[in-house]
Amino acid sequence: MKIHAWLAVILFASALILPALAESFTLKIYGNANMDEAIDDQDISCVQGIIDGKEKSTELADANHDGVVNSEDIDHIKHIIQGDEDTLTLIDTANRTLTLKMPIERIVAVTDDSAEALRVLHATDKVVGVSVETLENFVYLPEFNQTPNVGKWNEPDIERILTLDPDLVISYKSATPKYIEPKLNGTHIPSVALDLYRADDLPVEMRMLGYIVGKTAEADKYLELFNKVADTVSEKTSTIPEDERVRVxxxxxxxxxxxxKGKGGxxxxxxxxGINLASGLEGSYPEVESEWVMVQNPQVIVRLAQPSEIPCGYETDDPSGFEAKRNEILARTGWSNITAVEDNRVHMLLYEFGASPGVPVTIAYMAKWFYPELFEDLDPQAIHQEYLTEIQGMDYDLKKRGVFVYPP
Incomplete structure (x- = not known):
């Protein structure tokens, strides 16, 4: 449904509040007794304090999830730390509590984001089934080119999944209760809901997935990069008054x-x-009138594109598609008076960056575009290269290959 300028909802105050990027989170795995970001010796001390009556019990103190906090939970936490636990109980992103039989060796990744996340954790050897979307992304995710196809994320092939006999199925928060869980009911196959693309949930989800697949060190390495970008940006933007933030x-x-509000971009x-001018509109991805954009008069325009729409990303080295779309935007009727167009602040960006484990790259690029003077020394391409080379182990030279932003 198109939203006319005169009906648009102007940003409300809560949408203007800039969240801290590298804020702390609670790892929702039973055994995380002190409710922090990891399971470690401090949780053993916490459980002992609960047993001794010196501390109050917490939601996650019952490590083995048997209904009582006792010395057996201490033993279970030790096994989680060592990585040889026989069960792992967690609360996933859909707020479902489930207990997994460990170790997890066979995984069906029903989303391309979960496939990418498993490569980030160097756990691709555990993947026995992937989505159509992953197979279509064959240049970026070549490890899965010969992996069995289990259908689309919103149309999973349950029969195919059953024949693969996985230990675990991973899908989105919205998809798991709707498309996966009911159809696996009565089987021995558990499903876990992890979005693995939202900037706000990625830290806790990546760490949780690290525990699930026994790759906690790799999860920590990813979080180091995420927090490095987050802290760098937050340090300089958190003090910018609301009325001085860039309108986008x-x-x-x-x-x-x-x-x-709340979508990946x-x-x-x-x-x-930045201030997303459409944050307060209704719907998830509404279509707006051209006049609405002119009335809002953004200072920066970011156009996100997918390879299925415009040749871009890892599959081409030719930026002409991005260039043509940008020129089209600049030439839209009446847009020459928009501040972003007047100031030549219209940018093309690969869509997947904004909704994938690679979201730190998007945050870096956007911060650079929004506040070039503040982030004169920030190099988003170097961060992207680090994500590919150091985190995922990819042999891909960004100075020679790919089209991810335009102008370069």
Missing amino acids: YLEGSADLKTYT DLACTMAG
Whole structure:
């Protein structure tokens, strides 16, 4: 549904509050007795304090999830720390409590984000089934090219999944209760809901996945990069007054489609210190009128695109598609008076950055575009290269290959 300028909801105060990027989180795995970001010796001390009556019990103190906190929970925590626990009980992103039989050796990744996350954790050898979306992304995710196809994320092939006999199925928070869990009910196959693309949930989800697949060190390495970018940006943007923050129009992978509050592009924009002008609109990805954009008069325009729409990303070295779309945006009727167009602050960006484990790259690029003077020394391409080379182990030279932003 198109939203006319005169009906648009102007940003409300809560949408203007810039969240801390590298804020702490609670790892929702039973055994995390002190409710912090990891399971370690401090949790053993916490459980002992609960047993001795010196500390109050916590939601996650019952490590073996048997209904009582006692010395057996201390033993279970020790096994989790050592990585040889026989069960792991957790609360996933869909707020479902489930107990997994460990170790997890066979995984069906029903989303391309979970496939990428498993490569980040160097656990691709555990993947026995992937989505159509992953197979279509064969240049970026070549490890899975010969992996069995289990259908689309919203149309999973349950029969195929059953024949693969996985220890675990991973899908989105919205998809797992709807498409996966009911159809696996009565089987021995558990499913876990992890989005693995939202900037706000990625830290806790990546660490949880690290425990699930026994790759906690690799999860920590990813979080170091995430927090490095987050802290660098937050340190300089958190003190910017609301009325001085850059006003941004985000356009999705279709003309005049935008992002509302809480969507992947919105989260990255907000975390980079920008104000998403469409944050308060209704719907998830509403289509707006061209006049609405002109009335909002953004200072920066970011157009996100997918390879299925415009040749871009890892599959091409030719930026002409990005260049043509940007020129089209600049030439839209009446847009020459928009501040972003007047100031030549219209940017093309690969869509997957804003909604994938690679979101720190988007945050870096957006921060650079929003506040070039503040981030004169920030090098988003170097961060992207580190994500590919150091985190994922990819042999891909960004100075020679790919089209991810335009202008370069």
